[in-house]
Amino acid sequence: MKVPIKKRTAVQFVILFGFVSLFADMTYEGARSITGQYLAILGASGAVVGIVSGFGELVGYGMRLLSGRISDKTGRYWLITCIGYAINLLAVPLLALAGNWPLAAALIILERFGKAIRSPSKDAMLSYATYATGRGWGFGLHEAMDQIGAIIGPLLVSTVLYYHGSYQMSFGMLLIPALCALSVLAAAKLLYPRPQDLEVENPAIKTKGLTKTFWLYIAAISCVAAGYVDFPLIAFHFKKLTTIKDAWVPIFFAVAMAAAGLSALIFGRLFDKKGLSVLIFATAVSSLFAPLVFIDGFYVALIGMVLWGIGLGAQESIMRAVVANIVSMDKRGTAYGIMNIWFGISWFLGSALMGFLYDISVVSLVIFSLGIQVVALPILFAVKAAK
Numbered sequence: 001m002k003v004p005i006k007k008r009t010a011v012q013f014v015i016l017f018g019f020v021s022l023f024a025d026m027t028y029e030g031a032r033s034i035t036g037q038y039l040a041i042l043g044a045s046g047a048v049v050g051i052v053s054g055f056g057e058l059v060g061y062g063m064r065l066l067s068g069r070i071s072d073k074t075g076r077y078w079l080i081t082c083i084g085y086a087i088n089l090l091a092v093p094l095l096a097l098a099g100n101w102p103l104a105a106a107l108i109i110l111e112r113f114g115k116a117i118r119s120p121s122k123d124a125m126l127s128y129a130t131y132a133t134g135r136g137w138g139f140g141l142h143e144a145m146d147q148i149g150a151i152i153g154p155l156l157v158s159t160v161l162y163y164h165g166s167y168q169m170s171f172g173m174l175l176i177p178a179l180c181a182l183s184v185l186a187a188a189k190l191l192y193p194r195p196q197d198l199e200v201e202n203p204a205i206k207t208k209g210l211t212k213t214f215w216l217y218i219a220a221i222s223c224v225a226a227g228y229v230d231f232p233l234i235a236f237h238f239k240k241l242t243t244i245k246d247a248w249v250p251i252f253f254a255v256a257m258a259a260a261g262l263s264a265l266i267f268g269r270l271f272d273k274k275g276l277s278v279l280i281f282a283t284a285v286s287s288l289f290a291p292l293v294f295i296d297g298f299y300v301a302l303i304g305m306v307l308w309g310i311g312l313g314a315q316e317s318i319m320r321a322v323v324a325n326i327v328s329m330d331k332r333g334t335a336y337g338i339m340n341i342w343f344g345i346s347w348f349l350g351s352a353l354m355g356f357l358y359d360i361s362v363v364s365l366v367i368f369s370l371g372i373q374v375v376a377l378p379i380l381f382a383v384k385a386a387k
Contacts, residue, residue, distance in 0.1 A: 010132035011141075013195065016188045017126060018145030023181035024089060025146050027174045028111055029257065030153025031092045033250040035108055036235030038167050042101035046236055050355015052105045053230040054348040060112030060119075061344020068120030068337020072330065075196070077121040078189045084118020085185055087111075089178035096171040120336040125195040127324040127332055135321035136278075140268020143317040147261025151254045153177065158250035196329070210335060213386045214326055218342050220383060221319060223376035224283055225343045226350035227290070227369040228311065231256075233355060234293050237362075243298045252305045259309030264317035271318040276384040279318050283376055286311025290369035294362050 039049050071080050091111040098104035130138030157170045231253060238244045238252070263282065270278045285307065292304025320336070327335040350372065357365040 007132045010129040010138070013129045013188075013192055014126065014133060014138050014142050015145070016184070016191065017122070018142045020085075020181050020185045020188060021142065021146040022149035022152075023177045023184060024085065025149030025257075026153035026156070026177035027089050027092050027149075027181065028115075028153075029150035029253070030157045030174050030177075030250075031095060031111070031171060032231060033154035033235070033253040034157055034161075034167060034170060035095075035104070036232030037239050037246065037249065038095070039101050039104060039232070040236055040239050041167065042098070042104055044101040044105075046233070046358045047355045048101065048105075049236045050230075050233050050358065051352050052108060053232040054351025054355065056109045056112040057230065057351065058344045058348030059109055060116045061340040061342075061347065063113060063116035064120045064340035064344070065334075065337035067117045068124075068333040068335070068340075071121040071124060072333040077125050077195060077333075078193070080121040081118045081125070082185060082189065084114050084116070084121070085182060087114030088118060089114070089181055092178060093172050093175040096168040116340075119340060120333045123320055123336045124333040127320075128195050128329070130321070130324060134269075134272040135324050136268035136271030136318055138268075139317040139321045139324075140264045140266075140271075143264035143268070143313060144261040146316065147257045147264065147313065149177070150257035150260070154250035154254040154257070158247050158254070161250070162247045210327065210331060210338070213383060214323075214335065216379060216386060217322060217326070217383045218339060220376045220379035221315075221339065222342050222346040223372050223379065224311075224315070225346035227287070227372035228315075228347065228350070229290060229293070229308075229354055229365075229369055230347070230351050231308075233351070233358060234305075234308075237294060237358070238301070241296050241301075243296060244301065252302060255302065256305040256309030256312065259306045260313035260316065263310040263313035267314055268317050268321070271321055276322065276380065279314060279322065280377060280380045280384070282310060282314035282318070283373065283380065286314065287370055287373035290366045294366055 036049055039052065044052070067080055067084070071077050088111055091107050091114060095104055095107050098107060126139065126142055133141070153174070156173065160170045160173060235249050235253070238249050239246070244252070267278050267282055289304045289307035289311065293301050293308065295301060323335050323339055324332065354365045354368060357368060
Protein backbone atom coordinates (compact mmCIF):
# COMPACT_ATOMS: atom_id res chain seq x y z
CA MET A 1 0.00 0.00 0.00
CA LYS A 2 1.32 3.41 -0.97
CA VAL A 3 1.92 5.97 1.75
CA PRO A 4 -0.02 9.21 1.19
CA ILE A 5 2.29 12.00 0.06
CA LYS A 6 2.59 15.34 1.76
CA LYS A 7 0.40 18.12 0.43
CA ARG A 8 3.51 20.28 -0.03
CA THR A 9 4.99 17.79 -2.51
CA ALA A 10 1.77 17.71 -4.51
CA VAL A 11 1.55 21.51 -4.56
CA GLN A 12 5.15 21.73 -5.79
CA PHE A 13 4.32 19.40 -8.69
CA VAL A 14 1.22 21.43 -9.62
CA ILE A 15 3.19 24.69 -9.51
CA LEU A 16 6.04 23.30 -11.61
CA PHE A 17 3.59 22.09 -14.22
CA GLY A 18 1.89 25.44 -13.89
CA PHE A 19 5.06 27.13 -15.14
CA VAL A 20 5.13 24.77 -18.12
CA SER A 21 1.58 25.82 -18.96
CA LEU A 22 2.36 29.49 -18.31
CA PHE A 23 5.06 29.57 -20.98
CA ALA A 24 3.06 27.31 -23.28
CA ASP A 25 0.03 29.58 -23.09
CA MET A 26 2.19 32.61 -23.76
CA THR A 27 3.04 30.86 -27.01
CA TYR A 28 -0.19 29.47 -28.41
CA GLU A 29 -2.67 31.86 -26.78
CA GLY A 30 -0.54 34.77 -27.96
CA ALA A 31 -0.88 33.31 -31.44
CA ARG A 32 -4.56 32.52 -30.96
CA SER A 33 -5.27 36.18 -30.18
CA ILE A 34 -4.36 37.14 -33.76
CA THR A 35 -5.04 34.07 -35.91
CA GLY A 36 -8.58 35.24 -36.75
CA GLN A 37 -7.31 38.58 -38.04
CA TYR A 38 -4.35 36.89 -39.72
CA LEU A 39 -6.61 34.53 -41.65
CA ALA A 40 -8.79 37.51 -42.65
CA ILE A 41 -5.73 39.39 -43.95
CA LEU A 42 -4.70 36.29 -45.93
CA GLY A 43 -8.12 36.24 -47.62
CA ALA A 44 -10.21 33.80 -45.58
CA SER A 45 -13.98 34.26 -45.15
CA GLY A 46 -15.98 34.06 -41.94
CA ALA A 47 -17.05 30.51 -42.83
CA VAL A 48 -13.42 29.49 -43.36
CA VAL A 49 -12.39 30.98 -40.02
CA GLY A 50 -15.22 29.12 -38.27
CA ILE A 51 -14.37 25.81 -39.98
CA VAL A 52 -10.62 26.11 -39.37
CA SER A 53 -11.16 27.03 -35.72
CA GLY A 54 -13.71 24.28 -35.22
CA PHE A 55 -11.73 21.63 -37.09
CA GLY A 56 -8.63 22.58 -35.13
CA GLU A 57 -10.56 21.98 -31.92
CA LEU A 58 -11.96 18.72 -33.34
CA VAL A 59 -8.43 17.48 -34.02
CA GLY A 60 -7.26 18.94 -30.72
CA TYR A 61 -9.90 17.07 -28.78
CA GLY A 62 -10.58 14.06 -31.01
CA MET A 63 -7.06 12.65 -30.90
CA ARG A 64 -7.10 12.75 -27.10
CA LEU A 65 -9.08 9.52 -26.87
CA LEU A 66 -6.28 7.62 -28.61
CA SER A 67 -3.48 9.32 -26.69
CA GLY A 68 -5.38 8.85 -23.42
CA ARG A 69 -5.80 5.13 -24.00
CA ILE A 70 -2.14 4.77 -24.96
CA SER A 71 -1.02 6.60 -21.82
CA ASP A 72 -3.16 4.33 -19.59
CA LYS A 73 -1.96 1.13 -21.28
CA THR A 74 1.74 2.02 -21.43
CA GLY A 75 2.14 4.28 -18.40
CA ARG A 76 4.43 6.47 -20.57
CA TYR A 77 2.79 9.69 -19.46
CA TRP A 78 5.94 11.78 -19.70
CA LEU A 79 6.99 10.60 -23.17
CA ILE A 80 3.56 11.28 -24.65
CA THR A 81 3.35 14.65 -22.91
CA CYS A 82 6.78 15.77 -24.16
CA ILE A 83 6.09 14.78 -27.77
CA GLY A 84 2.78 16.63 -27.70
CA TYR A 85 4.23 19.80 -26.24
CA ALA A 86 7.02 19.88 -28.85
CA ILE A 87 4.53 19.73 -31.75
CA ASN A 88 2.06 22.04 -29.99
CA LEU A 89 4.59 24.81 -29.36
CA LEU A 90 6.93 24.70 -32.35
CA ALA A 91 4.06 24.97 -34.86
CA VAL A 92 3.34 28.51 -33.62
CA PRO A 93 6.48 30.39 -34.74
CA LEU A 94 6.22 28.64 -38.12
CA LEU A 95 3.08 30.73 -38.76
CA ALA A 96 5.48 33.61 -39.45
CA LEU A 97 6.41 31.80 -42.67
CA ALA A 98 2.84 31.22 -43.89
CA GLY A 99 2.12 33.22 -47.03
CA ASN A 100 -1.46 32.07 -47.64
CA TRP A 101 -4.46 31.08 -45.55
CA PRO A 102 -4.41 27.32 -46.36
CA LEU A 103 -0.83 27.00 -45.05
CA ALA A 104 -1.66 29.11 -41.99
CA ALA A 105 -4.76 26.97 -41.38
CA ALA A 106 -2.66 23.79 -41.57
CA LEU A 107 -0.24 25.10 -38.94
CA ILE A 108 -3.12 26.19 -36.68
CA ILE A 109 -4.51 22.66 -36.89
CA LEU A 110 -1.04 21.14 -36.31
CA GLU A 111 -0.72 23.18 -33.11
CA ARG A 112 -4.04 21.76 -31.91
CA PHE A 113 -2.88 18.24 -32.88
CA GLY A 114 0.14 18.60 -30.59
CA LYS A 115 -2.10 19.71 -27.76
CA ALA A 116 -4.28 16.65 -28.37
CA ILE A 117 -1.36 14.31 -27.90
CA ARG A 118 -0.20 15.71 -24.58
CA SER A 119 -3.43 16.79 -22.85
CA PRO A 120 -4.81 13.47 -21.45
CA SER A 121 -1.41 12.45 -20.07
CA LYS A 122 -0.88 15.90 -18.56
CA ASP A 123 -4.37 15.94 -17.02
CA ALA A 124 -3.90 12.43 -15.62
CA MET A 125 -0.60 13.44 -13.98
CA LEU A 126 -2.20 16.54 -12.51
CA SER A 127 -5.16 14.52 -11.24
CA TYR A 128 -2.77 12.33 -9.23
CA ALA A 129 -1.32 15.40 -7.51
CA THR A 130 -4.74 16.95 -6.84
CA TYR A 131 -5.62 13.97 -4.68
CA ALA A 132 -3.58 15.64 -1.91
CA THR A 133 -4.31 19.30 -2.75
CA GLY A 134 -8.07 19.00 -3.36
CA ARG A 135 -9.34 18.42 -6.89
CA GLY A 136 -10.83 21.85 -7.49
CA TRP A 137 -8.03 23.79 -5.86
CA GLY A 138 -5.28 21.82 -7.62
CA PHE A 139 -6.77 22.17 -11.09
CA GLY A 140 -7.76 25.76 -10.30
CA LEU A 141 -4.21 26.70 -9.23
CA HIS A 142 -2.78 25.14 -12.38
CA GLU A 143 -5.34 26.92 -14.54
CA ALA A 144 -4.62 30.27 -12.86
CA MET A 145 -0.91 29.95 -13.71
CA ASP A 146 -1.91 28.79 -17.17
CA GLN A 147 -3.95 31.96 -17.66
CA ILE A 148 -1.10 34.22 -16.54
CA GLY A 149 0.70 33.06 -19.65
CA ALA A 150 -2.49 33.49 -21.65
CA ILE A 151 -2.55 37.14 -20.53
CA ILE A 152 1.13 37.91 -21.15
CA GLY A 153 1.23 36.32 -24.61
CA PRO A 154 -1.56 38.41 -26.18
CA LEU A 155 -0.21 41.57 -24.50
CA LEU A 156 3.22 40.96 -26.05
CA VAL A 157 1.58 40.48 -29.43
CA SER A 158 -0.50 43.61 -28.93
CA THR A 159 2.67 45.57 -28.11
CA VAL A 160 4.31 44.43 -31.34
CA LEU A 161 1.26 45.46 -33.37
CA TYR A 162 0.95 48.78 -31.50
CA TYR A 163 4.47 49.71 -32.52
CA HIS A 164 3.65 48.83 -36.12
CA GLY A 165 5.28 45.44 -36.10
CA SER A 166 3.98 42.76 -38.45
CA TYR A 167 1.91 39.70 -37.71
CA GLN A 168 4.88 37.62 -38.88
CA MET A 169 7.13 39.32 -36.32
CA SER A 170 4.58 38.56 -33.60
CA PHE A 171 4.53 34.84 -34.41
CA GLY A 172 8.32 34.68 -34.61
CA MET A 173 8.72 36.30 -31.20
CA LEU A 174 6.65 33.51 -29.65
CA LEU A 175 9.50 31.05 -30.20
CA ILE A 176 11.09 32.35 -26.96
CA PRO A 177 8.34 31.27 -24.51
CA ALA A 178 7.97 28.01 -26.49
CA LEU A 179 11.58 27.09 -25.71
CA CYS A 180 11.13 28.15 -22.06
CA ALA A 181 8.13 25.81 -21.71
CA LEU A 182 10.04 22.86 -23.14
CA SER A 183 12.97 23.53 -20.79
CA VAL A 184 10.77 23.58 -17.66
CA LEU A 185 8.99 20.44 -18.89
CA ALA A 186 12.33 18.62 -19.09
CA ALA A 187 13.15 19.70 -15.53
CA ALA A 188 9.74 18.49 -14.27
CA LYS A 189 10.30 15.08 -15.86
CA LEU A 190 13.63 14.71 -14.06
CA LEU A 191 12.19 15.72 -10.67
CA TYR A 192 8.97 13.64 -10.86
CA PRO A 193 9.65 10.57 -13.05
CA ARG A 194 6.62 8.65 -11.65
CA PRO A 195 3.69 11.02 -11.10
CA GLN A 196 1.37 8.01 -10.51
CA ASP A 197 2.92 7.72 -7.05
CA LEU A 198 1.37 11.05 -6.05
CA GLU A 199 -2.07 9.46 -5.47
CA VAL A 200 -3.35 6.59 -3.36
CA GLU A 201 -6.03 4.66 -5.26
CA ASN A 202 -9.58 4.94 -3.94
CA PRO A 203 -11.17 1.44 -4.00
CA ALA A 204 -14.66 2.96 -3.82
CA ILE A 205 -14.49 4.24 -7.39
CA LYS A 206 -12.20 1.59 -8.86
CA THR A 207 -15.06 -0.85 -9.35
CA LYS A 208 -17.28 1.71 -11.03
CA GLY A 209 -15.17 2.56 -14.07
CA LEU A 210 -17.06 4.72 -16.59
CA THR A 211 -20.55 4.95 -15.10
CA LYS A 212 -23.85 6.29 -16.43
CA THR A 213 -23.16 9.43 -14.43
CA PHE A 214 -19.95 9.92 -16.41
CA TRP A 215 -21.78 9.63 -19.74
CA LEU A 216 -24.53 11.99 -18.59
CA TYR A 217 -21.81 14.46 -17.68
CA ILE A 218 -20.30 14.07 -21.15
CA ALA A 219 -23.67 15.01 -22.67
CA ALA A 220 -23.83 18.18 -20.59
CA ILE A 221 -20.37 19.48 -21.39
CA SER A 222 -20.89 18.63 -25.08
CA CYS A 223 -23.77 21.11 -25.13
CA VAL A 224 -21.52 23.76 -23.59
CA ALA A 225 -18.83 23.07 -26.20
CA ALA A 226 -21.26 23.28 -29.12
CA GLY A 227 -22.35 26.77 -28.11
CA TYR A 228 -18.96 28.21 -27.17
CA VAL A 229 -17.84 30.59 -29.91
CA ASP A 230 -14.13 30.18 -30.57
CA PHE A 231 -12.08 33.36 -30.23
CA PRO A 232 -10.85 33.51 -33.85
CA LEU A 233 -14.46 34.03 -34.99
CA ILE A 234 -14.98 36.66 -32.29
CA ALA A 235 -11.73 38.36 -33.41
CA PHE A 236 -12.89 38.13 -37.02
CA HIS A 237 -16.03 40.00 -35.97
CA PHE A 238 -14.01 42.60 -34.04
CA LYS A 239 -11.88 43.17 -37.17
CA LYS A 240 -15.01 44.36 -38.96
CA LEU A 241 -16.08 46.79 -36.22
CA THR A 242 -15.06 50.44 -36.27
CA THR A 243 -15.23 50.65 -32.47
CA ILE A 244 -12.43 48.12 -31.81
CA LYS A 245 -8.99 48.70 -33.33
CA ASP A 246 -6.59 45.88 -34.20
CA ALA A 247 -4.24 46.51 -31.27
CA TRP A 248 -7.16 46.22 -28.82
CA VAL A 249 -8.20 42.74 -29.93
CA PRO A 250 -5.30 40.92 -28.17
CA ILE A 251 -5.95 43.09 -25.10
CA PHE A 252 -9.59 41.95 -25.06
CA PHE A 253 -8.32 38.40 -25.23
CA ALA A 254 -5.87 39.07 -22.38
CA VAL A 255 -8.73 40.44 -20.24
CA ALA A 256 -10.70 37.26 -20.93
CA MET A 257 -7.70 35.17 -19.89
CA ALA A 258 -7.38 37.17 -16.66
CA ALA A 259 -11.06 36.47 -15.93
CA ALA A 260 -10.45 32.78 -16.70
CA GLY A 261 -7.51 32.54 -14.33
CA LEU A 262 -9.27 34.30 -11.46
CA SER A 263 -12.48 32.33 -11.92
CA ALA A 264 -10.51 29.06 -12.00
CA LEU A 265 -9.02 29.81 -8.58
CA ILE A 266 -12.32 30.93 -7.05
CA PHE A 267 -14.46 28.19 -8.61
CA GLY A 268 -11.80 25.58 -7.85
CA ARG A 269 -11.86 26.37 -4.14
CA LEU A 270 -15.65 26.52 -4.11
CA PHE A 271 -15.90 23.22 -5.99
CA ASP A 272 -14.06 21.40 -3.19
CA LYS A 273 -16.69 22.72 -0.78
CA LYS A 274 -19.92 22.90 -2.82
CA GLY A 275 -19.40 20.37 -5.61
CA LEU A 276 -21.17 20.41 -8.96
CA SER A 277 -23.38 23.40 -8.11
CA VAL A 278 -20.39 25.62 -8.84
CA LEU A 279 -20.10 24.33 -12.42
CA ILE A 280 -23.84 24.83 -12.94
CA PHE A 281 -23.55 28.45 -11.79
CA ALA A 282 -20.48 29.12 -13.95
CA THR A 283 -22.20 27.66 -17.02
CA ALA A 284 -25.32 29.79 -16.51
CA VAL A 285 -23.34 33.01 -16.10
CA SER A 286 -20.86 32.48 -18.92
CA SER A 287 -23.57 31.56 -21.46
CA LEU A 288 -24.55 35.25 -21.55
CA PHE A 289 -21.32 36.21 -23.36
CA ALA A 290 -22.77 35.59 -26.85
CA PRO A 291 -25.27 38.48 -27.08
CA LEU A 292 -22.64 40.86 -25.71
CA VAL A 293 -19.55 40.15 -27.82
CA PHE A 294 -21.47 40.47 -31.09
CA ILE A 295 -22.93 43.89 -30.27
CA ASP A 296 -21.12 46.80 -31.92
CA GLY A 297 -19.98 48.48 -28.71
CA PHE A 298 -16.53 48.66 -27.13
CA TYR A 299 -17.46 48.27 -23.46
CA VAL A 300 -20.35 45.86 -24.01
CA ALA A 301 -18.04 43.59 -26.01
CA LEU A 302 -15.43 43.86 -23.25
CA ILE A 303 -17.97 42.69 -20.65
CA GLY A 304 -18.87 39.84 -22.98
CA MET A 305 -15.22 38.81 -23.17
CA VAL A 306 -15.03 38.75 -19.36
CA LEU A 307 -18.00 36.34 -19.26
CA TRP A 308 -16.42 34.30 -22.05
CA GLY A 309 -13.26 34.05 -19.96
CA ILE A 310 -15.19 33.00 -16.85
CA GLY A 311 -16.67 30.08 -18.76
CA LEU A 312 -13.27 29.14 -20.13
CA GLY A 313 -11.82 29.12 -16.62
CA ALA A 314 -14.55 26.74 -15.48
CA GLN A 315 -13.97 24.47 -18.48
CA GLU A 316 -10.24 24.20 -17.83
CA SER A 317 -10.45 23.64 -14.08
CA ILE A 318 -13.57 22.28 -12.40
CA MET A 319 -14.81 20.58 -15.56
CA ARG A 320 -11.69 18.39 -15.39
CA ALA A 321 -11.88 18.06 -11.61
CA VAL A 322 -15.31 16.40 -11.87
CA VAL A 323 -13.81 13.58 -13.94
CA ALA A 324 -11.12 12.91 -11.33
CA ASN A 325 -13.85 12.52 -8.71
CA ILE A 326 -15.93 9.95 -10.61
CA VAL A 327 -13.31 7.87 -12.49
CA SER A 328 -10.65 5.54 -11.06
CA MET A 329 -6.91 6.07 -11.55
CA ASP A 330 -6.45 3.21 -14.02
CA LYS A 331 -9.11 4.59 -16.39
CA ARG A 332 -8.48 8.30 -15.99
CA GLY A 333 -6.36 8.89 -19.08
CA THR A 334 -9.04 7.13 -21.12
CA ALA A 335 -11.81 9.11 -19.40
CA TYR A 336 -10.11 12.41 -20.18
CA GLY A 337 -9.66 11.25 -23.75
CA ILE A 338 -13.36 10.38 -24.06
CA MET A 339 -14.37 13.67 -22.46
CA ASN A 340 -12.17 15.59 -24.85
CA ILE A 341 -13.20 13.80 -28.03
CA TRP A 342 -16.89 14.50 -27.40
CA PHE A 343 -16.08 18.05 -26.32
CA GLY A 344 -14.05 18.48 -29.52
CA ILE A 345 -16.67 17.00 -31.85
CA SER A 346 -19.30 19.24 -30.32
CA TRP A 347 -17.00 22.27 -30.51
CA PHE A 348 -16.26 21.58 -34.19
CA LEU A 349 -19.89 21.10 -35.21
CA GLY A 350 -20.94 24.17 -33.25
CA SER A 351 -18.08 26.31 -34.57
CA ALA A 352 -18.67 25.29 -38.18
CA LEU A 353 -22.39 26.01 -37.86
CA MET A 354 -21.80 29.35 -36.15
CA GLY A 355 -19.28 30.30 -38.86
CA PHE A 356 -21.98 29.79 -41.50
CA LEU A 357 -24.60 31.51 -39.34
CA TYR A 358 -22.29 34.51 -38.96
CA ASP A 359 -22.20 35.03 -42.75
CA ILE A 360 -26.01 34.82 -42.84
CA SER A 361 -27.20 36.43 -39.60
CA VAL A 362 -25.33 37.34 -36.43
CA VAL A 363 -28.60 37.20 -34.50
CA SER A 364 -29.11 33.54 -35.44
CA LEU A 365 -25.58 32.80 -34.24
CA VAL A 366 -26.30 34.40 -30.86
CA ILE A 367 -29.58 32.50 -30.45
CA PHE A 368 -27.90 29.17 -31.19
CA SER A 369 -24.91 29.84 -28.90
CA LEU A 370 -27.03 30.90 -25.93
CA GLY A 371 -29.73 28.28 -26.43
CA ILE A 372 -27.52 25.18 -26.66
CA GLN A 373 -25.56 26.17 -23.55
CA VAL A 374 -28.76 26.62 -21.57
CA VAL A 375 -29.71 23.04 -22.55
CA ALA A 376 -26.67 21.86 -20.55
CA LEU A 377 -28.08 23.17 -17.27
CA PRO A 378 -30.85 20.60 -16.62
CA ILE A 379 -28.45 17.81 -17.62
CA LEU A 380 -25.90 19.04 -15.06
CA PHE A 381 -28.66 19.08 -12.44
CA ALA A 382 -29.36 15.43 -13.34
CA VAL A 383 -25.65 14.61 -12.91
CA LYS A 384 -25.70 16.26 -9.49
CA ALA A 385 -28.76 14.25 -8.46
CA ALA A 386 -27.17 11.00 -9.69
CA LYS A 387 -24.04 11.56 -7.63
